[in-house]
Amino acid sequence: MSIKGIIMVEKEYKILTINPGSTSTKIAVYENEQELFRKTIDHDLEELSKYKVVADQLPLRKQAILDCLKVMNFSLAQLAAVSGRGGGGLPPVKKGAYRVNPVMVDQLVHRNYSDHASNLGALLAYDIGNGLHIPAYIYDAVAVDELMDVARLSGLPELPRVSRCHVLNMRAVALKVAEKMYKNVEELNIIVTHMGGGVTSSIINKGRLIDLIADDEGPYSPERAGRVQCRKLIDLCFSGKHNRWSATRRVKGEGGLVAYLGTNSALAVEEKIKNGDEYAKLVYYGMAYQVAKGIGELATVVNGKVDVIILTGAVAHSKMMTEWITERVSFIAPVEIMPGENEMEALALGVLRVLRGQETANEFVEN
Numbered sequence: 001m002s003i004k005g006i007i008m009v010e011k012e013y014k015i016l017t018i019n020p021g022s023t024s025t026k027i028a029v030y031e032n033e034q035e036l037f038r039k040t041i042d043h044d045l046e047e048l049s050k051y052k053v054v055a056d057q058l059p060l061r062k063q064a065i066l067d068c069l070k071v072m073n074f075s076l077a078q079l080a081a082v083s084g085r086g087g088g089g090l091p092p093v094k095k096g097a098y099r100v101n102p103v104m105v106d107q108l109v110h111r112n113y114s115d116h117a118s119n120l121g122a123l124l125a126y127d128i129g130n131g132l133h134i135p136a137y138i139y140d141a142v143a144v145d146e147l148m149d150v151a152r153l154s155g156l157p158e159l160p161r162v163s164r165c166h167v168l169n170m171r172a173v174a175l176k177v178a179e180k181m182y183k184n185v186e187e188l189n190i191i192v193t194h195m196g197g198g199v200t201s202s203i204i205n206k207g208r209l210i211d212l213i214a215d216d217e218g219p220y221s222p223e224r225a226g227r228v229q230c231r232k233l234i235d236l237c238f239s240g241k242h243n244r245w246s247a248t249r250r251v252k253g254e255g256g257l258v259a260y261l262g263t264n265s266a267l268a269v270e271e272k273i274k275n276g277d278e279y280a281k282l283v284y285y286g287m288a289y290q291v292a293k294g295i296g297e298l299a300t301v302v303n304g305k306v307d308v309i310i311l312t313g314a315v316a317h318s319k320m321m322t323e324w325i326t327e328r329v330s331f332i333a334p335v336e337i338m339p340g341e342n343e344m345e346a347l348a349l350g351v352l353r354v355l356r357g358q359e360t361a362n363e364f365v366e367n
Helices: 054-071 102-110 117-132 167-180 230-237 244-251 256-261 266-274 278-302 319-329 343-355
Strands: 014-020 024-031 034-042 079-085 097-099 136-139 189-195 199-205 208-213 308-313 335-339
Touching: 014 054, 014 117, 014 343, 024 054, 024 343, 034 054, 034 343, 054 117, 079 117, 079 343, 097 343, 102 117, 117 136, 136 343, 167 189, 167 199, 167 208, 167 308, 167 335, 167 343, 189 278, 199 278, 208 278, 230 244, 256 266, 256 278, 266 278, 266 319, 278 319, 308 319, 319 335
Parallel strands: 014 079, 079 136, 189 308, 308 335
Antiparallel strands: 014 024, 024 034, 097 136, 189 199, 199 208
16 A cells, blocks of 8 residues: 555564363464464363363463474464453453453462363463563453343342353454444344354344343253253252262253253254154254244343344354244344354454554453
């Protein structure tokens, strides 16, 4: 681009993104908006089980990342920043970017709200960034909280509803669909349903995520039981068959499709259906039915004034599932199918906006 005879060259920023899961760590390297490569690093479950808390896995996972980048012949000296997944172990935070600082690290290591693998995103980004003397960030953390006060009421004062959902991917697809509609996200009311191992839905009202259905209060999913009747759950917990760990595992990990059909794979379930398994069809259809109910529930939050409904996540690749849901909710608003996860891209592009001065990163302080 030339201005008054001067050639303006866009500055190149290379960003490493890190998204830890329970048994794997996904990484990608971006140069500005362009993805250069991405890799999934699988970790040995037996090796991970040796660590008492997730934070103790940091050296193992860091070395695996460095080894992977070495195999890719990528020099860390090229990096301008590191962007990690913002975990659910944080207290409520604002949307957008946070620079990872010692206060956040201390929170995640010593006082986290949930000992989840996603907490390692910030820890890994900080450790790698520190060694290179470059900034580390998180973006749209799981703990982003913009709920309306009325949405926090649960029915029991000691159990307020909290904001925990797939914020990173939800905001990423909302921004993409708004752009496709030639609108700003602040002009729209958008319902986003993310369907992965768990299912969460949110209503984004003029750019603000004001209410949601978490993975334990809505539809069942490949691995989650979702909303179950409270009295029956209490009876199960006190039946003598479960301790706290096994009861939690039953509803989160062994629920949903796993409980009914013995698999968390939508592809495997669809294969059963194609082979004439009517029970598999009922269970799979039941999941679509409950997802649609949740979307209808969130539509009431904005008095039915919904501009678009987005179905995203890995299960959104299932044409059978998305068609069943669309049949039930298309009367509310047009439905956009955006399968897969945009999390690595969202981590990179969010930090890129910070590096370019288009966004300002928040500062994490003691809660």
